[in-house]
Amino acid sequence: MENIRIVNPIRGVSGAAMLAVVAFWSLSGISAWAASCDSLKGLKLENTAITTAEEVPVGAFKSPATGGGGQPGGAARLAASIAKMPAFCRVAAETHPVPGSDIKFEVWMPIENWNGRFEAVGNGGLAGTISYQAMVPALTDGYATASTDTGHTVPADGSASWALGHPEAVVDFGYRAVHEMTVKSKAVIAVFYGSGPKYSYWNGCSEGGRQGMGEAQKFPTDFNGILDGSPVFHFTHGQSRSMFTEQIIYHDPAAYIPPGKYKVIAKAVLDECDAADGVKDGVINNPLACHFDPSELLCKNGDAPDCLTASQVKEMKSEYQGAVNPRTGESVVTGHAPGFEYNLTTRPGITPDKLKDSSQGAFYKYMVFEDPNWDWTTFNFDKDIVFAEKKLGAVVENYDPDLSKFKAAGGKLLQYHGWADPMPSPYVTVEYFEMAQKKVGDTGSFYRLFMIPGMGHCSNGPGTDQFEKMGTIVAWVEQGKAPEQIVASHQTDGKVDRTRPLCPFPQIAKYKGTGSTDEAANFVCAKPN
Numbered sequence: 001m002e003n004i005r006i007v008n009p010i011r012g013v014s015g016a017a018m019l020a021v022v023a024f025w026s027l028s029g030i031s032a033w034a035a036s037c038d039s040l041k042g043l044k045l046e047n048t049a050i051t052t053a054e055e056v057p058v059g060a061f062k063s064p065a066t067g068g069g070g071q072p073g074g075a076a077r078l079a080a081s082i083a084k085m086p087a088f089c090r091v092a093a094e095t096h097p098v099p100g101s102d103i104k105f106e107v108w109m110p111i112e113n114w115n116g117r118f119e120a121v122g123n124g125g126l127a128g129t130i131s132y133q134a135m136v137p138a139l140t141d142g143y144a145t146a147s148t149d150t151g152h153t154v155p156a157d158g159s160a161s162w163a164l165g166h167p168e169a170v171v172d173f174g175y176r177a178v179h180e181m182t183v184k185s186k187a188v189i190a191v192f193y194g195s196g197p198k199y200s201y202w203n204g205c206s207e208g209g210r211q212g213m214g215e216a217q218k219f220p221t222d223f224n225g226i227l228d229g230s231p232v233f234h235f236t237h238g239q240s241r242s243m244f245t246e247q248i249i250y251h252d253p254a255a256y257i258p259p260g261k262y263k264v265i266a267k268a269v270l271d272e273c274d275a276a277d278g279v280k281d282g283v284i285n286n287p288l289a290c291h292f293d294p295s296e297l298l299c300k301n302g303d304a305p306d307c308l309t310a311s312q313v314k315e316m317k318s319e320y321q322g323a324v325n326p327r328t329g330e331s332v333v334t335g336h337a338p339g340f341e342y343n344l345t346t347r348p349g350i351t352p353d354k355l356k357d358s359s360q361g362a363f364y365k366y367m368v369f370e371d372p373n374w375d376w377t378t379f380n381f382d383k384d385i386v387f388a389e390k391k392l393g394a395v396v397e398n399y400d401p402d403l404s405k406f407k408a409a410g411g412k413l414l415q416y417h418g419w420a421d422p423m424p425s426p427y428v429t430v431e432y433f434e435m436a437q438k439k440v441g442d443t444g445s446f447y448r449l450f451m452i453p454g455m456g457h458c459s460n461g462p463g464t465d466q467f468e469k470m471g472t473i474v475a476w477v478e479q480g481k482a483p484e485q486i487v488a489s490h491q492t493d494g495k496v497d498r499t500r501p502l503c504p505f506p507q508i509a510k511y512k513g514t515g516s517t518d519e520a521a522n523f524v525c526a527k528p529n
Contacts, residue, residue: 037053037054037055037091037109037111038053038055039053040089040191040192043188045095045184045188047095047097048184049094049095050091050093051093051094052090052092053092054089054090055088056087056088056089056090058085058087059085061085061088061090063132064132078136081133081137082136085139086111086112086139086140087111087112088108088110088111088139089108090106090107091106091107092104093106093107093188095181097176097180100167100169101151101169101172101176102151102169102172103176103177103181104148105148105177105181105184106146106148107185107188107189108138108139108146109188109192109193110142110144114193115141116197116198117144117197117198117199117201117474118186118197118200118201119143119145119202120145120181120182120200120201121138121146121147121204122147122202122203122205122206122207122208122211123148123150123208124205124206125206126160126173126207126362126363127148127150127152127173128152129149129153129154131147134147134203134204134208135147141470143201144197146181148180148181150172150173150177150178151176151177152166152169152173157359158359160362160366160367161366161372162366163366163367164370165370170395170396171395174392174395174396175218175395175396178215179219179222182200182219182222186200199477200222200223201223201225201226201470201474202223202225202226203227204227204229205229206230206231206232206423208229209228209230209231210235210396211398212228212231213231213398213399214398216403216406216413217400218398220406220409220411223411224412224477225411225412225413225473225476225477226411226412227469227473228415229415229416229469230423230457230458231398231415233397233398234399234428235363235392235399236397237332237333237428238333238428239363240332240361240379240381240385241335242360243323243364243376244318244324244332245319246355246358247377248314248315249315249355250352252314253352255314255315256312256315257308257312257315259344261312263345264297264307265294265308265316265341268292268296268297269290269292269338269339269341270282270284270339272290272292272296273290273292273338277508277510277511278511278513279517281517282454283339283462283463284337284453284454285508286453286508286528287337287338287426288528292338294312294313294317295313295317297313298313319336319340320338321334321335322334322425322427323335324381325381326381327382328382333428334431335427336425339453340419340422342456342461342462343420343421343422343456358376364384367392367396368387368388368391368392399432401435401438401439401440403436403439403443403446403447407445410446411446412473413446413448414448414473414483415429415447415449416450416451416452416469416502417429417451418454418459418461418463419452419454419463420454420455420456420461420462420463421455421457423457424457429451430505433449444482448482448483448504448505449504450503452488453500462490463490463500464488464489464498464500465488466489466490467486467489467502468486483504484504485503485504485525487499487502487520488502497518499518501520504525506527507526509525510525512524
């Protein structure tokens with residue numbers, strides 16, 4: 001193998017100390033230090049094979065991924081972002097920590113102007129692909145970055161059939177793949193640059209949020225800082241929520257609410273709760289103080305476009321309430337916050353005639369019951385969740401509030417969630433935050449939660465959903481600047497038309513009483529009344 005040389009992975013270490021370092025890395029499975037990108041093809045890591053090691057010129061990356069993440073204009077934005085990418089060393093690898101495990105991951109490292117940091121990025125949905133779209137901005141900002149497919153490939157039908165007969169793949173998805181990627185990516189970075197990253201960060205939303213919480217709980221020394229958005233955690237419970245509301249519609253098709261009626265509901269909620277904070281701006285600032293009752297829209301003289309039938313009122317109440325154990329009446333998982341209706345005004349949803357054949361309950365079908373013929377309409381909200389928790393809770397939940405080891409390691413956790421999220425309930429994130437407060441005491445020194453009024457799932461909506469994420473967590477980790485507030489913006493057609501401060505929960509942004517309500521400077525973070 002050409003272009004291989006031994007270099008000091010820790011600057012300033014020499015002599016006997018250096019021999020100890022080399023011995024340590026040798027025991028870790030690294031046989032040599034690479035001096036070029038191409039030479040990384042011969043790098044030996046434990047249970048790992050390097051499949052690609054190539055230098056990619058400026059703007060020349062060809063993404064294996066297609067589309068734009070489901071967002072309007074996403075493909076065009078991705079292409080524009082790729083064009084701005086610097087030259088980098090692209091390393092693709094696959095690792096097999098245990099028999100039956102097949103984890104693929106990629107590490108990208110800037111050829112020039114590396115900022116000395118590592119930014120690992122998370123996945124969406126049930127993962128199954130490398131998150132190229134998230135890696136592009138990380139690399140462009142000077143970070144060495146990595147992503148994993150979490151040990152499986154998404155099938156053409158988008159199901160979780162990959163889990164059938166592959167229990168180790170489920171463990172990989174649950175937590176192992178991210179940790180393996182992290183440890184081995186740091187090793188690759190250390191070999192390529194001659195020293196490892198000075199600081200390591202996690203950046204993920206949705207499934208990436210669940211992954212980030214797993215890192216904080218199970219591997220508290222993997223990252224110095226974790227940027228965690230809209231986490232899909234408390235997984236066994238959360239994966240049952242949609243089945244609860246869909247079962248209502250399945251058994252009573254009249255309960256289906258078309259998009260047009262969601263517009264009526266959204267308007268009624270805003271009429272009741274928008275101005276409660278003294279500012280009428282199309283955003284519910286504090287949904288915890290909003291107590292909208294769908295019964296207010298009950299039709300008086302038969303069904304009509306501007307009202308809800310009794311069946312639709314029941315369905316809407318379940319959206320706010322969440323899933324309930326029919327035997328005990330106890331909450332299984334909380335529902336959505338007032339304001340989420342905005343995100344459903346353009347979604348047709350699953351009509352009653354198509355519900356039976358929908359892909360509801362993929363997690364339960366393929367991972368819990370391991371039966372491709374399992375019928376989601378038979379789901380039992382009493383015994384089935386208990387069974388799922390017993391079988392896979394330790395693998396996928398990532399809901400342990402004990403963050404004491406992460407705190408002791410000096411880690412910082414910056415978490416955010418949109419109050420108008422129509423997918424994972426924002427109440428679940430608030431519930432976890434409060435449990436962590438009880439478990440480890442005031443978390444202000446290492447864990448802060450920012451609830452974002454009007455923001456949907458990870459972004460979008462009428463709220464101020466755009467803010468400096470990595471810069472905020474970096475300043476906290478490296479300079480000790482804990483975020484007292486974060487200035488966020490809302491954009492229309494690419495232009496900023498409103499700014500607001502995001503406040504650490506339970507504080508909310510309060511208008512000072514003078515000046516434009518579209519300028520953050522005219523608001524202050526304070527506890528709600």
